[in-house]
Structures are given as C-alpha cells and as structure tokens.
Amino acid sequence: MAESSKPILYSYFRSSCSWRVRIALALKNIDYETVAINLTKDGGQQFSGEFQALNPMKQVPALKIDGITIGQSLAIIEYLEETRPTPRLLPWDPKKRAQVRMVSDLIASGIQPLQEPCHGEALDTRERGLGVHPHLPCLCWSHRLPDCRGLWGSLRRWPEKMVTSLPTRGPDGRKELAGSRNLSVLKQVGQENQLTWAQQAITSGFNALEQILQSTAGRYCVGDEVSMADLCLAPQVANADRFKVDLTPYPTISRINKSLLALEAFHVSHPCRQPDTPPELRA
Amino acid sequence: MAESSKPILYSYFRSSCSWRVRIALALKNIDYETVAINLTKDGGQQFSGEFQALNPMKQVPALKIDGITIGQSLAIIEYLEETRPTPRLLPWDPKKRAQVRMVSDLIASGIQPLQEPCHGEALDTRERGLGVHPHLPCLCWSHRLPDCRGLWGSLRRWPEKMVTSLPTRGPDGRKELAGSRNLSVLKQVGQENQLTWAQQAITSGFNALEQILQSTAGRYCVGDEVSMADLCLAPQVANADRFKVDLTPYPTISRINKSLLALEAFHVSHPCRQPDTPPELRA
Numbered sequence: 001m002a003e004s005s006k007p008i009l010y011s012y013f014r015s016s017c018s019w020r021v022r023i024a025l026a027l028k029n030i031d032y033e034t035v036a037i038n039l040t041k042d043g044g045q046q047f048s049g050e051f052q053a054l055n056p057m058k059q060v061p062a063l064k065i066d067g068i069t070i071g072q073s074l075a076i077i078e079y080l081e082e083t084r085p086t087p088r089l090l091p092w093d094p095k096k097r098a099q100v101r102m103v104s105d106l107i108a109s110g111i112q113p114l115q116e117p118c119h120g121e122a123l124d125t126r127e128r129g130l131g132v133h134p135h136l137p138c139l140c141w142s143h144r145l146p147d148c149r150g151l152w153g154s155l156r157r158w159p160e161k162m163v164t165s166l167p168t169r170g171p172d173g174r175k176e177l178a179g180s181r182n183l184s185v186l187k188q189v190g191q192e193n194q195l196t197w198a199q200q201a202i203t204s205g206f207n208a209l210e211q212i213l214q215s216t217a218g219r220y221c222v223g224d225e226v227s228m229a230d231l232c233l234a235p236q237v238a239n240a241d242r243f244k245v246d247l248t249p250y251p252t253i254s255r256i257n258k259s260l261l262a263l264e265a266f267h268v269s270h271p272c273r274q275p276d277t278p279p280e281l282r283a
Numbered sequence: 284m285a286e287s288s289k290p291i292l293y294s295y296f297r298s299s300c301s302w303r304v305r306i307a308l309a310l311k312n313i314d315y316e317t318v319a320i321n322l323t324k325d326g327g328q329q330f331s332g333e334f335q336a337l338n339p340m341k342q343v344p345a346l347k348i349d350g351i352t353i354g355q356s357l358a359i360i361e362y363l364e365e366t367r368p369t370p371r372l373l374p375w376d377p378k379k380r381a382q383v384r385m386v387s388d389l390i391a392s393g394i395q396p397l398q399e400p401c402h403g404e405a406l407d408t409r410e411r412g413l414g415v416h417p418h419l420p421c422l423c424w425s426h427r428l429p430d431c432r433g434l435w436g437s438l439r440r441w442p443e444k445m446v447t448s449l450p451t452r453g454p455d456g457r458k459e460l461a462g463s464r465n466l467s468v469l470k471q472v473g474q475e476n477q478l479t480w481a482q483q484a485i486t487s488g489f490n491a492l493e494q495i496l497q498s499t500a501g502r503y504c505v506g507d508e509v510s511m512a513d514l515c516l517a518p519q520v521a522n523a524d525r526f527k528v529d530l531t532p533y534p535t536i537s538r539i540n541k542s543l544l545a546l547e548a549f550h551v552s553h554p555c556r557q558p559d560t561p562p563e564l565r566a
Contacts, residue, residue: 056494057389072392075384082377094365095351101358106340109355109392148341211339 007032007065010055012039013274013281016112016235017073018061022269023231024077028084032063036276045056046151076107077228096223099216103209103229107236109207198243206250213252220256226263234260238271287456290315290348290371295322296564299395299518300356306514307360311367315346319559357391360511372511379506382499386492386512390519394488400430444449481526489523489533496535503539517543521554552555 009025009032011018025032037045037060045051045060055062055071062071066083070076081089090097216222221229237257240247247254260266267273272283292308292315295303308315311327320328328334329341338345339355349366353359364372372379386394499505504512520540523530530537543549555566 056491057393058491059393066378068381070385072385072388075381077390078384079377079381082380094362095349097365098351098353098358098362101361102353102355105355105391107357108388110340110342205320208339233341 007063008035008036009033009181010037010051010060010062010064011274011276012037012060013271013277015039015060017059017108018109018237019235019238019269020073020231021061021063021076021272022274023234023265024080024089024228026265026269027087027089027226030084032126034275035064038276062142074104074228074232077231081228087226089226089231091223091225091227099212100227100229103212103216103221104232106205106209106212107229107232111209112232112236112239195243199245202236202240202243202245203280206245206253210250210252213256217252217256219259226260230256230260236268244281290346291318292316293318293334293345293347294319294557294559295320295343296554296560298322298343298415300342300391300555302518302521302551302552303391303514304344304346304359305557306430306517306548307363307372307511309548309552310370310372310509311363313363313367314454317558319557321559357387357402357511360514364511370509372509372514374506374508382495382505383510383512386495386499386504387515389488389492389495390512390515394485394492395515395522403535482528485519485523485526485528489528489536493533494531496539500535500539502542503534509543513543514538516540517549 007025007030009018009021011022011034013036038053039046039060045061046055052058054069058073058279059071061073061076062069063079065079070079077089090100101155175213213221218224220226221233233253234257236254237247270283271277272281284397290308290313292301292304294305294317296319320334322329322343325331329338329343335341337352338354342354344356344359345352345354346359346362348362353362360372373383496504499509504516516536517540520530520536526544553566554560555564
C-alpha cells in the first residue's frame, strides 16, 4: 500500500457501515482513494496479515487520514466532523446533537449487527443471489467481532441435537470454515427462517426508531439538515429492503429515506456504484 | 414519576451500559436521582407502558436531563461532555478523540452485546447464582433491541431438530416467555457451552482491544487522562471476569482496569453499590 496524501478508505461495496462513511466523505467533498477489502474472497481479505496490522478489528470501514487510521464508522464520521466541519453533520444545539447520536447508536449498535453477515466464507452465497446470509442467525451479530470465525469453535460443543449439521470441522475449525463450500448451515436453518429472524430484528428496532423519529424529524432524521443519523438510516433501510421488511408501518422512516436517496452524496456512495461493485450488481 | 430539577437516571445496577453513565455522572460530580428499572421483575420493567413512553428503545440506561430524555449510553456521555465539560472525558486533540471513540465503539458495539443477556425472564437464573445467562447465545445480542422477546417468535420456525426444547409458547409467545419459569433453554444449551461462547466473544474482541491499547494507552486507555473509553473498559472487564475469561493475555487491559477501579468515581458507581443492588450482592 503506497503512501498517499489523500485519505484512503478501506471499504467493501456492500458493507452498510462502509456506506455510512462514504456518504460523509461525499457530503464533505473529501477526495479519497478506495482500497477494496473483499469480505468474501480469499476467506475474507479483512483477515489478512496486512489488513490486521492496519486495523486490529479486522473490519471495514477503516480510514487512513492525517497520519492515523481510524476504525468504527461513527468514530470516523465524528473525526471528519471535527476536522472538516463543513457542511456539518451534527447540529449546533447540544440537545439535537444528542438526538442525532441516539438515533445513530440505535441503528449502529442496536439494529445493524442483526442482519449483517459474518465476514466469512458463507457470505459468498449471498453474492450468488440467495438474498439472505446463510449463517445461523446468532452468528450474524458476530461480524462486529475482530474475527467472528472463532465463535464457530464454541458451536462444536453445543448439544448434538441442537446443531446437527454444522459444517464439518477438523482440529482447526476456523480454517475449515474459511475454506469450505459447505452450505449445510444454510440448508439446516433454512432461508425462510433466517429471513424471518432478520425481519423480526429489524422490525423490532424500527418500531422504536419510528417512534423516536416522529418526535425528532423534520425533513431528515433530526430537523431539516442531513446529520450523522441520516448516514446510518439510509444504509439500514437498504438492509431492510434486502430482507423484504414491510415498511408500511414506518411512514417516517420511509419518507426520510426517500428524501435522502435523492441527494447526490447518497447516490454516488451507493453500494451499486463503487469501484469494487461486481458488474452484475452495478446500476 | 414526579418532575424534578435533578437529572434522573433510569438504571439497573447490573447493566454495564448503565454503569458507564454512572461513572460519567460521578466524574463530573452531577447530582442525580436513580430510578431503578428491574430488568428481571414483572417480566422486565423496561417493557412497561410507562417506561416505553419514556424510552421507546425499552432499554437502560436512559437519562432525563435538561428537559429531554436521552437513550444509548455513549450518546448520553457525549451530551454530558458537551454541556458539563469539566472534567473532560474527551481529549482536546481530534486524533486522540478519534481513538477514544474508536475504543468506545469497539466495546459498546463490538464486544458488550455478546455477553449481556436479553432482558427477559431467564435473566433471573443469573440472579440466582448460575453465573451465566440461560439464553441461547444468539439471543444474548438481542438485549440491544427494543424488545428482544419478539425474536423468540422466529425460533418457533426453526427446524425442530435444531431447537428441540425452547420454552413452550402459546399464540402470544412473548407473554409466555416473560412469565415462564421454564429453564429448558438453559438445560438445552448447557451452562458450559454458553460460558465458552461468551468467552470466545470477549476474547476475540479483547485481542483487538489489547493491540489497539498498546499504541494508544498511557495510564488509561488513551493517554494519561480518564476518557469515555475508560468508562466502557471497566464495565467490560467486569463482564469478562463474570464469564471467567483468562485476562493473562491482556496485560494492558488488566493494568488500565486496575488503575480505573482505584478511582472514586468507578468505586461509587459500581454495580455492587447501587440503590437497587440486592443485599446479598452488596459490597
């Protein structure tokens, strides 16, 4: 990775957390380079030694900027806000800022992890168009861990009758998971069940979010200016779409999302328009 | 709930997210009242209509202050920082602030959800001294959702052979889960498996955290001043202790935690010294 004066965003086109940061960079008109970290290739490029040295969390996004590397999407956005304050992504009023951060945290910690996949092999099945990730629902959460694959080890000690056909594992369960094309977990849990799980998770979060937004929103999540909360909202609604969540009960969420998608910064940063977007998914 | 000029913290003694906020309030010497929300009583008091009206996320902590109610622990701490800046919990240097927020988010979104229980009935078993929560590991995450109990519904559609003895549920699964004393999930998954699961989750997160702290820490997580990151660290290490995680591989985490626990603000805010701490757990 050559040195560069431009910020470098380590990103994956489909990562909703990466999308949040891409929107911030676009809104603030910050020129940057993208280094694509393919979460499905080579057993997950985020697990490479080179990337781990850069970001011990082994996650995207990470932003190399001003001589430091920052992980965690909200921490990145807050840094951009403090060092490149125009246009602002946090209102001037501390109470409104609290609302922005509350909505952001609700999405980033309370909803998003539920339906985002582990960054392991099995993600490939989504790329192949199955539409939902093939992990056990509980493993969906683990994408936020530096290396969720280790968690599979514990499953080996689950009672046999609970987990009857996890992928075969040798002494090194991690390696085998990473390299395997075994889709037995998907078959076992069933696409419909996973979809139901994800839908319930998102619905539960959106119930709270809709209620909160009804009291905080103007044109956007908090008042009439785009804020960090909106950078979390649009990618989350995209996740909801992917999991076929009925958005009818969420008129405020839907209305705001529609307004956001009409903005240039949300358009250019969209997963279907990234350097690493596969041709068949480009729009 | 009577009006009060004092801030009101809706808290549960054992909630590590509540503890984060209690530390902030103590450090900043902010006088406040505690309203205990017992996450195990009455099927979880956070699900009451009264509390839902206050905090649609149905979670603790929530802080009523300056005429608003804020949910999400980090959003609360950031608000306190902006309105009561002394002593500061974020360094003045934006790069250091980014490090503080990165570490905070890593713990708050990437580690903590893994081992904190759903706020439903089954938590009771921990109160009774079993030491680990009796939910399926995947459900541990769901405490961050406004009402994680809804997720149980989806389990009903899991293949029978995967989940053979979840609590019996009627047409309204939520009500029955909340009221049941059925420990079959605990029996099914097994205490040892849950412990292993939690340990792997924490270990995976701590591997990244230790590496990050080795480059950011002074006496505390980032430099020599207590910051928001430290408010996340100590409660997380307490969780690690509870789940019997071997801290030997984490000398930096351990050293910082020891320094933190010696501070008055961390002492008075500790779970074993709260108004709602049961007598047998007081210290």
